[in-house]
Each structure stands twice: as structure tokens, then as C-alpha cells.
Amino acid sequence: MPKIDRIETTLVDLPTIRGHVLSMATMMVQSIVLVEIRFSDGSVGLGEGTAIGGMSYGAESPESIKVAIDTYIAPVLDGLDGDRINTAADIMSRAVKGNPIARCAVETALWDGLARRLGVSVAHLFGGPVRTAMPVAWTLASGNSETDILEAREMLETRRHDIFKLKIGKRPVREDIAHVAAIRDAVGDRASIRVDVNQAWSLDEARWGLRGLQEIGVDLVEQPIGARHMRQLKSLTDGYEIAVMADEALQGPEDAMACATDRAADVFAVKIAQSGGLKKGAEVAAIARAAGIGLYAGTMLEAGVGTAAALQLFSTLPSLAWGTELFGPLLMKVDLLERPIRYADFAVHLPDGPGLGVTLNPDVVAQYRRDRQPGVPG
Numbered sequence: 013m014p015k016i017d018r019i020e021t022t023l024v025d026l027p028t029i030r031g032h033v034l035s036m037a038t039m040m041v042q043s044i045v046l047v048e049i050r051f052s053d054g055s056v057g058l059g060e061g062t063a064i065g066g067m068s069y070g071a072e073s074p075e076s077i078k079v080a081i082d083t084y085i086a087p088v089l090d091g092l093d094g095d096r097i098n099t100a101a102d103i104m105s106r107a108v109k110g111n112p113i114a115r116c117a118v119e120t121a122l123w124d125g126l127a128r129r130l131g132v133s134v135a136h137l138f139g140g141p142v143r144t145a146m147p148v149a150w151t152l153a154s155g156n157s158e159t160d161i162l163e164a165r166e167m168l169e170t171r172r173h174d175i176f177k178l179k180i181g182k183r184p185v186r187e188d189i190a191h192v193a194a195i196r197d198a199v200g201d202r203a204s205i206r207v208d209v210n211q212a213w214s215l216d217e218a219r220w221g222l223r224g225l226q227e228i229g230v231d232l233v234e235q236p237i238g239a240r241h242m243r244q245l246k247s248l249t250d251g252y253e254i255a256v257m258a259d260e261a262l263q264g265p266e267d268a269m270a271c272a273t274d275r276a277a278d279v280f281a282v283k284i285a286q287s288g289g290l291k292k293g294a295e296v297a298a299i300a301r302a303a304g305i306g307l308y309a310g311t312m313l314e315a316g317v318g319t320a321a322a323l324q325l326f327s328t329l330p331s332l333a334w335g336t337e338l339f340g341p342l343l344m345k346v347d348l349l350e351r352p353i354r355y356a357d358f359a360v361h362l363p364d365g366p367g368l369g370v371t372l373n374p375d376v377v378a379q380y381r382r383d384r385q386p387g388v389p390g
């Protein structure tokens with residue numbers, strides 16, 4: 013039985029293609045933690061842990077993910093049979109409370125290692141893909157309506173995306189609605205328009221907001237109010253026709269259960285990282301499915317490894333009515349993978365090959381790793 017020999021983490025800072033303006037932060041760089049697990053038989057598994065906007069989006073940061081893995085997860089998994097992923101996940105959740113992104117990164121590397129040893133894909137371990145191409149949204153978040161319109165037109169013309177998610181919540185509600193309306197008018201019925209408020213509105217702002225968004229033909233509003241305000245979210249879900257999606261409110265199966273029991277949202281943004289791993293992500297999706305709640309594959313704006321991991325899982329779900337936003341690698345100026353994930357015909361394509369189906373480009377990692385020695389050629 014291959015044992016877990018070593019768990020290595022590397023912080024990598026990747027510049028974004030433009031400022032990505034969210035209600036809580038503007039991202040000029042995306043920092044990710046790469047995880048490589050080395051097993052006693054020589055096999056290796058890859059994982060990724062990625063947060064958004066330092067600590068402004070959630071409680072984990074790139075630095076805290078690295079510390080959680082190096083200091084608290086690696087020692088308790090040392091020497092464990094590498095095939096026993098359920099045992100490893102259980103040990104991790106007993107040793108480390110919270111920190112779902114760190115646990116997901118390690119679990120991902122265990123799945124990659126196991127699938128590679130078996131010569132199959134991670135999707136295969138989850139019962140096999142039911143699809144290999146998935147609709148993929150692009151986030152318009154340049155902070156400027158005109159720039160967003162140009163970007164949307166280009167995405168439509170190149171057939172890369174016809175689903176746009178607009179990041180709002182930073183400006184007064186009226187200004188945000190005018191911004192969304194300008195984009196809605198510019199693209200007409202060629203695209204689905206959705207918005208993500210990232211918890212920025214109070215309940216009364218949200219009531220005006222949802223009414224306005226509904227009137228201008230927006231399809232969906234994501235996490236309009238604070239993650240903990242589940243009852244208030246339900247009042248919005250019940251009060252308007254526009255679909256309401258829960259995102260930050262879903263930190264694993266327990267939150268999913270509470271949200272589904274009250275039917276507080278119409279759609280779940282399922283994120284493997286926020287759920288605490290692929291297995292728990294699958295549980296969140298199963299709860300949604302059992303409750304008749306729509307599914308959407310969310311992202312923490314991961315680079316290629318984390319995005320591939322999500323694709324492996326979401327390719328196996330019988331229904332994914334709202335598609336995905338697994339576009340993370342496209343937001344960064346450089347790609348970490350030897351063979352980048354393919355985006356074409358308004359879809360993201362499941363990488364093929366064993367494990368996650370991806371390998372790292374060592375030159376790019378060497379050039380962008382945070383601990384790179386100045387002057388040492390990367």
C-alpha cells in the first residue's frame with residue numbers, strides 16, 4: 013500500500029489580466045497554494061487551495077492555507093495509506109476545524125494520486141462523467157460599464173462565453189441597476205445575465221435591488237445579503253420571481269441541509285473548496301438535488317489544478333441546470349499547466365488523462381512562486 017511520504021506546499025502569485033473589482037476587494041493578483049503529495053511508491057498527487065481577496069472574502073487566506081497544511085494537516089497524515097481518502101478526510105476534519113479550502117487542497121491531491129495509480133480519471137472514481145463539456149460563465153468586473161460591454165461583445169464574438177455574471181454591491185443600488193441595465197441592453201438576448209452581490213446589501217437594499225434586477229430581465233442574483241441571514245434570504249427567494257442563489261452561505265453539507273430545509277434559495281453555487289473537498293461538494297450537490305434546488309458549479313477563482321478538480325466532480329452530476337463559472341485560469345495572465353484547460357464553443361472542457369488530467373508547467377511555477385530567489389533564473 014502506498015503511504016503518504018511528504019506533503020509539500022508552494023505559494024504562487026499570478027497577475028490577473030485586469031483589475032477584478034468585487035464588492036469587497038479589487039484583485040490585481042491571484043495567490044494560490046499548490047499542494048504536491050509524494051507517496052512511497054513514487055506516485056504524486058496535485059491539489060490547489062485558493063482564496064479570494066486575501067481575507068476579505070472568507071476566513072482563509074493563501075498564507076493561512078499554507079500554514080494549516082504545513083503545520084496541522086501534514087503531520088497527522090504522515091505515513092497514512094494513500095488510498096484511504098475517507099480516513100484522511102476524517103482525520104483532517106478532526107485535527108483542523110474550519111479551513112475548508114486547506115482541507116480541500118489536500119483531499120484533491122489524494123484523489124489525483126489515487127486515480128493516477130489506478131490509471132483512471134478522478135471523475136471515474138465518482139462514477140464517471142455524464143458530460144465532458146459544461147456551459148461556462150465569465151465574470152464582468154472591470155469596474156467600468158463600457159469596458160464590461162466591450163469584454164462581453166468580444167466573448168460572444170469569439171464564442172467563449174454567453175453567460176455573464178456581473179459583480180455588483182460596491183456602488184449604491186440605483187447605480188448598480190443602471191450598470192446592469194446598460195450591459196443587458198448591449199448584449200440583448202444573446203446572453204444570460206446574472207449578478208453576484210457578495211453579501212453587500214442590507215435586506216431593504218436587496219428588496220429594491222431584486223425588484224430592479226427582475227424588471228430589467230436579469231436571470232439570477234447571487235448571495236445578495238449576508239451569509240448568515242438565511243431567513244432573510246428565504247424572504248427574498250419567496251418574494252421575487254428572479255432566481256436567488258446561495259454562495260457564501262454554503263460552507264459544507266450542514267449549511268446546505270439548513271438552506272434546503274427552509275428552501276432559502278432556488279440555486280446552490282457548489283464550490284469544492286468552500287464545501288471542504290470533492291466528497292463534501294458531492295454531498296452538497298446531493299442535498300440540493302434531493303430538495304429540488306438548482307445546481308451551479310462555483311469557483312474560488314482557482315488556477316488550473318483547482319479548476320480541473322472541480323471539473324472532474326461536476327462532470328459527474330446528473331443535472332447542472334445553471335452551468336458553471338469555472339473560468340479561473342482565464343483571469344490570470346499566465347497558465348500554470350503544461351496543457352491549459354480548453355474553453356471553446358461557450359463551454360469548458362473536461363481535461364482527459366489520469367487523475368485530474370493536468371500537469372504543472374515547472375517553468376511557470378518557478379517564475380511565479382513567492383519564495384523564488386531573486387536573480388535565480390526561473
Ligand code: MUC
Binds near residue numbers: 310312
Ligand atoms: C464568487 O463569489 O462567486 C466567482 C467568480 C468571480 O468573479 O468571483 C468568484 C467568487
Ligand code: MG
Binds near residue numbers: 208210234259260281
Ligand atoms: Mg459568489
